[in-house]
Amino acid sequence: MSFLCSEDRLYGILHRPAQASACGVLIVTGRPALRAGRHRLFVLLARAWAEARIPVMRFDFRGTGDCEGEMGTLEETSEDIGSAVDAFMANMPGLERVVLWGLCGGAADSVLYAARDPRIAGIAMVNPWTYDTQVKALSKLSQYGSNGWEKIRRVAEQITSLKKSGAEGAAAGVDNGFESAGGRDFSSPHQNAAVNRAYSSYRVPDLSKRLVESLEKFDGKILLILSGRDTGSRAFKHAASISPRWRRLLSSRRVQCRELPDSNHSLRRPEWRAQAAAWTIEWLRASAMEKSP
Numbered sequence: 001m002s003f004l005c006s007e008d009r010l011y012g013i014l015h016r017p018a019q020a021s022a023c024g025v026l027i028v029t030g031r032p033a034l035r036a037g038r039h040r041l042f043v044l045l046a047r048a049w050a051e052a053r054i055p056v057m058r059f060d061f062r063g064t065g066d067c068e069g070e071m072g073t074l075e076e077t078s079e080d081i082g083s084a085v086d087a088f089m090a091n092m093p094g095l096e097r098v099v100l101w102g103l104c105g106g107a108a109d110s111v112l113y114a115a116r117d118p119r120i121a122g123i124a125m126v127n128p129w130t131y132d133t134q135v136k137a138l139s140k141l142s143q144y145g146s147n148g149w150e151k152i153r154r155v156a157e158q159i160t161s162l163k164k165s166g167a168e169g170a171a172a173g174v175d176n177g178f179e180s181a182g183g184r185d186f187s188s189p190h191q192n193a194a195v196n197r198a199y200s201s202y203r204v205p206d207l208s209k210r211l212v213e214s215l216e217k218f219d220g221k222i223l224l225i226l227s228g229r230d231t232g233s234r235a236f237k238h239a240a241s242i243s244p245r246w247r248r249l250l251s252s253r254r255v256q257c258r259e260l261p262d263s264n265h266s267l268r269r270p271e272w273r274a275q276a277a278a279w280t281i282e283w284l285r286a287s288a289m290e291k292s293p
Contacts (some may be wrong), residue, residue, distance in 0.1 A: 004088035005062055008069030011035075012059030012084060014091055015050040022096040023121060024055035028081060030104030031198070032130065034065045037103075038266040041273060042147060043102075048277040052159055054284065055095060057088040063194060070194040073201035077109040078116070085119060097121035103171055103203055104128045104232065104265070109210060115217040122221035122287060127233045129266055131207040136278065167249050212245045221254050221287040225276055228261035256283055 002011050026272060027042050029035060036043050046056040061080045063071030072080065081100070089095050102110035107128035114120040186266040204210075215222065226279040228235040240246035250257060258279050263272040 001087065001091060005069070005083035008062050008067065009061060009085065010059060010067045011065065012057050012087065013046070014088070015046045015056040015057060016092065017050045017053045019053055020055045020094060020099065021053050021091065021284075022094055023099060024057065024088060024092060024095050024097075025049055025099050025101050025124075025280070025284075026081070026084060027056065027058040028100050028102035028106035028110045029058070029060070030102070030106040031064060031071065033063060033103070033106075035060050036198055039268050041103075041266055041268075042177075044273055045277050045280075048274070049281065052281050054114075054139065054281070055088075055092050057092075059084045063175055063198075067088065071198040073198050074105075074108065074112070074204075074207075075201060078113040081109060085117060099124060101126070101280065103127060110208070111211050111214045111218075115214055117231045120218075120220060122223065123215075123218065124223040124225065124283070126225045126267075126276065127227050127230050128211075128224070128236055129202060129232060130211055130236050131203050131205070146272065169184065176289065207270045208239050208243070208246075212243065212249055214277075215249055216245070219254075222256070223278060223280065223281070223283045224250065224255065226257075226259045227265055227267070227272075228259060228264035229263060230265040232265065256286075 001014050002009050004010070025046075027037075027046065029034070029037065029042065033042075036057075037045075042058045049056050059080075060067045061072065061077060062069035062170065085098055088098060096119075098119050100110035100114060100120060101124040102108070103126045107123075107125040108130070109127065110123050111128075112125050203290055240250055249255065260267070260272050260275060263269070267273045267276055
């Protein structure tokens with residue numbers, strides 16, 4: 001299926017069960033992943049949910065896959081998601097509510113969008129991307145061993161010094177190299193100015209605060225799934241543990257937290273993917289979001 005976002009044509013895949021529930025799942029990918037996902041993650045999840053009578057749509061953002069336009073920043077992805085929700089509702093008769101299921105950066109995109117759209121009944125955040133330079137530095141301690149504090153201190157001082165001098169681009173470069181040294185590179189190849197601008201937008205200093213503020217405004221249900229072997233998840237857990245607002249939010253009754261201790265970032269193994277799919281189905285049913293029309 002295709003649909004318009006502003007003047008650009010986007011493409012998506014609709015998984016339509018024979019007897020569908022009134023609540024569907026819109027998969028929000030973390031760029032640069034496409035709608036199929038790494039190891040075909042999103043294809044296989046969508047099929048599992050469709051077998052459980054849950055309609056699913058997965059799509060690509062502007063400037064990715066076959067879609068027209070330029071890759072947008074974090075501030076611009078809400079327009080893509082809104083257009084996808086419109087297309088999902090228009091092409092799935094009987095659909096009344098939508099849950100956003102976002103992985104990594106897709107979780108951040110989902111959180112910033114959800115509160116503005118009353119059709120969104122819930123958000124599933126899977127290994128959510130957040131950004132806090134100091135928290136990410138602290139999360140590297142276990143990887144650097146006995147020299148951890150000294151290495152973290154040096155990098156933190158470089159970042160602080162560069163930011164105070166106004167060299168934001170250089171500070172981002174230092175931080176990016178630091179993350180790569182920890183065993184997982186959170187950046188992506190910068191092919192042109194638009195792509196560079198898009199990825200840089202996810203590294204704003206106040207992102208963690210913005211995400212929790214958006215979730216406080218959102219009155220729907222929340223599912224949080226974390227992978228134990230994902231650096232980003234460890235950083236998220238640390239950020240949440242030292243933030244009273246995050247602790248209060250995650251302990252509320254509308255939030256359900258699950259963890260896959262041995263899983264990697266993209267749920268590569270079948271058993272990890274199957275467990276995430278099952279938790280999502282259970283969450284939808286327990287939250288009364290998956291009632292039949």
